[in-house]
Each structure stands twice: as structure tokens, then as C-alpha cells.
Amino acid sequence: MKPAIGLTGGIGSGKSTVAAILAGLGATIVDTDEIARGLTGAGGAAMERVAAEFGAAYVGADGALDRAAMRALAFKDPAARARLEAILHPAIRAAADAALAQAQGPYAIAMVPLLYETRGYLDRVARVLLVDCPEAVQVRRTAARSGLAAEEVRAIMAAQWPRWRRLQMADDVVWNGADAAALEPQCARLHAFYARIGS
Numbered sequence: 001m002k003p004a005i006g007l008t009g010g011i012g013s014g015k016s017t018v019a020a021i022l023a024g025l026g027a028t029i030v031d032t033d034e035i036a037r038g039l040t041g042a043g044g045a046a047m048e049r050v051a052a053e054f055g056a057a058y059v060g061a062d063g064a065l066d067r068a069a070m071r072a073l074a075f076k077d078p079a080a081r082a083r084l085e086a087i088l089h090p091a092i093r094a095a096a097d098a099a100l101a102q103a104q105g106p107y108a109i110a111m112v113p114l115l116y117e118t119r120g121y122l123d124r125v126a127r128v129l130l131v132d133c134p135e136a137v138q139v140r141r142t143a144a145r146s147g148l149a150a151e152e153v154r155a156i157m158a159a160q161w162p163r164w165r166r167l168q169m170a171d172d173v174v175w176n177g178a179d180a181a182a183l184e185p186q187c188a189r190l191h192a193f194y195a196r197i198g199s
């Protein structure tokens with residue numbers, strides 16, 4: 001099987017931007033966030049189990065997960081988050097495995113925002129590509145895009161691995177502390193490298 005490259009990075013570090021550039025160069029991107037949204041969307045494959053586990057109060061009129069209700073529950077009851085993850089994580093991994101197995105091209109990218117924090121991905125990928133930028137830049141970009149306050153972004157970051165630990169573990173790093181144009185040559189170099197090890 002062709003190698004899967006895990007793409008990760010802290011919130012707002014530039015993962016989606018890097019993935020889009022690599023996709024433009026011909027890489028197949030398997031996005032676990034997108035898979036998760038599909039599983040919990042209207043008619044999603046996980047919704048029957050979610051409804052059985054949590055009840056109809058967590059399912060919207062359209063049959064999709066009521067994210068606001070689930071967020072509120074998970075906030076006051078951490079065990080509920082674990083119960084949801086017990087349903088979703090194996091389903092996400094199975095769907096990602098299937099998509100990676102079908103991927104065209106010499107290598108495929110598994111985009112997993114919490115790759116280091118979530119069990120079961122590190123052993124599936126040949127290398128880890130980390131998108132990195134200073135924390136202040138993460139906060140600024142995320143706040144600008146999402147409308148979250150800086151403190152809210154920092155609270156999310158505090159629940160993720162610290163930057164130094166990701167840097168210590170990564171095989172390859174894209175530096176995204178400069179402008180977006182600086183990503184292009186870095187992505188081109190990595191794409192050539194991954195294509196070589198994949199063929």
C-alpha cells in the first residue's frame with residue numbers, strides 16, 4: 001500500500017491551507033474532520049448509534065447531530081464526550097483507512113488535526129508532516145477567522161499538545177510563520193519527496 005503521510009498542527013496553524021496546496025500538486029487528501037462531519041450529518045452512518053446512546057434530544061430535526069446540544073453536554077459531563085468518541089473514533093478511522101486504500105497517486109495525506117492526541121493514527125502513517133507557526137500567530141489567525149476571542153482560542157490550544165512537543169515528534173515541518181506564498185516552495189519540496197518515497 002502507498003504510504004500515508006499524517007498532516008497535523010495546532011488550531012489555525014495552516015493545515016487546510018497546506019493540504020490545499022498539496023492537493024493542487026496532485027496529492028490525495030483524506031480529511032478526518034470532513035469524515036466526522038459526514039458521519040454525524042443528516043443521514044450520517046453514525047447517527048443511529050448516537051441517537052441510541054444519547055437520545056433524540058441530541059438529534060436535530062434534519063437527523064444530524066445537534067452540535068450545540070452535544071457541546072453543552074460534553075462541557076458539563078466529560079464522560080459524555082468519551083462516549084461520543086467511542087462511537088465516532090473507530091468509525092472515522094475505518095472510513096479514513098478505506099479512503100487511504102483507494103487513494104490515487106504515489107502517496108496520500110491523512111489530515112488529522114489531533115493526530116498526536118488521538119490514539120490510532122500514529123501507527124497508520126509513514127511520516128508526520130507538521131504545520132507550525134508561533135502561538136501568537138495561531139491565536140491571531142484563528143480569532144480573525146472564527147470570531148472567537150483570543151482567550152477562547154488559547155483555551156482550545158491549552159487542550160492540545162504543546163507546540164514544542166509536536167515539533168519534537170514531527171518528521172517534517174512546514175513553517176507557516178510567514179506569508180502564504182512562503183508555503184509554496186516548502187510544499188513543492190515535500191511533495192517531490194513524498195512522491196519519491198511512495199513510488
Ligand SMILES: Nc1ncnc2c1ncn2[C@@H]1O[C@H](COP(=O)(O)OP(=O)(O)OP(=O)(O)O)[C@@H](O)[C@H]1O
Pocket residue numbers: 009010011012013014015016017018113141142145176177178179180181
Ligand atoms: N501564511 C499565512 N498568512 C496569512 N494567513 C494565513 C496563512 N496561513 C493560513 N492563513 C489563514 O489563517 C487561517 C487558518 O489557516 P487554516 O485554515 O489553513 O489552518 P488550520 O490549521 O486548517 O485551522 P483549523 O485548526 O481551524 O482547521 C485561515 O483563515 C487561513 O486563510
Ligand SMILES: [Mg+2]
Pocket residue numbers: 015016017
Ligand atoms: Mg483546517
